Amino acid sequence: MKSLESELTKIIKGEVHSKKEYRDFYSVDASSYQIIPKLIVIAKNEKDVINTIKIANKFKTNVTVRGAGTGLVGSALNNGIILDMKNFDSIKIRKNYALVETGVVKGKLDKKLEKSKKFFPPNPSVGSFCSIGGMLGNNSSGSRSLKYGSMIDNVLEITFIDGNGKKIILPKDEKISKKIKRKIKIDQKKIPNVSKNSSGYRIDKIITTKDSHKIIVGSEGTLGIIVSAKLKIKNIPKRRILFVVEYGSIKSAISDCISINKTNPSAMEFVDKITLQQINHNFQKDTKCLLFVEYDEKINENEKQFKARISGKIVKKLTKKQDIFKWWKYRDSSLFYSLKSIKKESRIPHVIEDAAVPIEKLPVFFKILEKINKKFKTKSVIYGHIGNGNLHVRLIGKRNNLILVKNIAKQYFEEIIKMNGTITAEHGDGLARSEFIKKQYGKINYQTFEAIKKIFDPNDILNPGKIISKKSTVIKNFEKLEI
Template sequence: MNVEVLQRSIRGRVFSDRQTLENYSVDSSLYQIRPSLVVVPKTIKDIIKTLLFATKNKLSVTPRGGGTGLVGSALNSGIIIDLRNLDRIRIFQNHVEVGAGVHKGSLDQILEKHGKFLGPNPSVGPYCTIGGMIGTNASGSRSLKYGSTIDNLLEVTIITASGKMLKLPSRTRLAQSVVKLARQVDRQKYPQVSKNSCGYRLDAVSNISETQKIIAASEGTLGIVVSAKLRIYDLPKKRILVILGYESIKKAALDCQKIVKLRPSALEFVDHNTMKNIAARFPYEIKCLLYVEFDANIGRNVSLLSNTIAGQILYKFSDKKSIAKWWTARNSALYFSLKNLLSSKTLPHIIEDATVPLHSLADLLLLAEKTARRHGVRLVMYGHAGNGNIHIRLASKNKCKKTINTIAKEFFTEVIAMKGTITGEHGDGIARTKFVRMQYGHRTYELFYKLKNEFDPHNLLNPQKIVLARHSRDRQQLRL
């Protein structure tokens, strides 16, 4: 492989030094894979030339955004292509055209000046990119009202493995084959949930005008996103945040079913361990909290809320500063949980993103507690309760791979039986790709192979994510 040849042919940078390869060997998961090269393209032509170089040298190509992914989806052994220079933003009345490398934080700042906002809001805040959000089908607290990335993706432009630019939706051969495969899907095999980042979202495509949605949650395995058109919303005039306290997680979960009927903009859960890190006083008997945010019909909704719920209203905030402070505490739950559990004892995030129909939320929370007790591991839980999506962090001194896999298999079997998904927003990555077949069954998984083959017949793009090569062995590499 002659790296100089690639460097001379592109305007961007090519890195092969030890330090850069180390930096790109990790993301926000516990996995590590050292790439062979890192390319930071300046132009679309650079991306195309990199793909041709990779094909010639039999290297894989994996796109990377902010590296905030939690399941190792941006890690691979070939070329990592960092899209930070694709940073154009154009704002229109109801949508934004945005480059894949734009950081969510930069977009938020510009949108705010125009009185607008983007619906999906991952708790990682400003650090993730649009390409990464599309790659994982990211969502966040406000996805309850405004949808996940897939629901807001109006158009996407990708570079395919063969180096061709493709806009979706369009009447192209590839778009037509997506529709053909989508029509063969048994939609009953898909989880019956409000958000899902597992496998390929063939269920979201019913005709050619929806073919852009297949790129959401595809983790860079079908094409490299260079730009997208995303729906935007008017900033609400006012928001109110109500903090509810509960004596048991079951009561909190049951209340969620009543609260969603009031159309809150967010409905979040934090457990007792996470509460300990919030700088506020809570009555002794309170074991968990719900955050309920409204951004419309506020007076009416708050009074309906107090008549509807079994929990106690502990705090109400309508000033921007207090609301932001309480959201910061909620959004730091992952950091708190790692601090509480001591990161040296943290188990890989495999069962951390399950999502179930809302009527099964209590069962999901109780299942997590039962699993932790049975395997003698410690547990922290928080998440997007209104969507039935709970993040579960486990810690144990016993980091044996067999135990981790046993926990995951037992847990996922029950989640799937509840018609849930093994991942609501973080994706499959290294952590969960081997469970995708279990989620969908043999027939749908075969359609996934066909889809991958249509877009990327030589398995160049982010191999071993979502679908495993037919005779692959488990290659997970933990950084523990």
């Protein structure tokens, strides 16, 4: 350990830390997990990243890159070196793209783009705080991904350092792009049939060698350390309109959602009673849930289409920027509201919280959740990106009954996979879901994942145990679970 530290300290231009307070800080993220790392490197430049990887290879330890640490499933936690990329913070805006370094936080990019009347579509509810590296690492998305897609659909080029310490630019590097394409063998039947997916490596998105950079998106720091990326940017729409609709039954909301989706809204989100109770508005007494539906083009035509399709009652029609912002804030606070409403000892750790199913399967999805709640004597808070079939579930039950958590995870994921859904649509696999990937994707696709990992990280030093996983980690390393 000492010689690892002294070797790093000699060569790294940034910072190297081994004190307890640093190791404690980097041992947690926004998940329920905790793993204490050996050392922290805060890289100053690309050379620091390369040197960290080379020294980790020499000492046979691992390197896990961290963005802002807002991940919900422990993806950025590990027991070797944690590499913080916050010093990589430059942004260059061009006509249709932005060149962004990995440590840039989303809020800073948004502000800079706004000055040029542009925006970057993926918008996680965590708002300003997550980093571009973390968003790429998890293939993050948000409410507007319904129309504009996830990170994987909004990136043109990625520069990264692989597990051998080699700098690679994809898809520019034709030799490596061809190698990736050659290695890909797909069992299409086992690829989730959903519009958003953050599980495994997205081999289904590599149609030609020009897509080779997409293998890095969603790879959770297991294939390379992203240094910078070329991101697609869009003009801010001239007008937006947001409808908030209340429903006396979840069934009617789902049925409307399936119909509204055909009108190409820019966002369609669902919240249940827990969130609506926190909103300063007089909803009807029997209101069970709300849909938030936004359009950002052909406003008049879309409004007509929308109104013709809904059975719920419109409680808000908003067109002013500040009103739309205020109501989206209510929706974005759902995780906070859910935590606030559940006593600590009843909060089951985030494990099954991010699945997505084909939208026509939503009625079955809700039935399965009911079945699980009945069987395991739990309750659930539900909200999320319903237009993508992606619902976040917070379970209420006995927090420290870990076997229960594992059994729920097994049964829930099995049902999601049966529906051709994904076990994670945006938050990634991390410690919670990596062991279920083989089941999700089947043997052929999983062998392709292993072959891809070998190309970039033959010694398995980059965030080991995530995505390619030999151990069960779903109920290990829960932080301070004893109450």
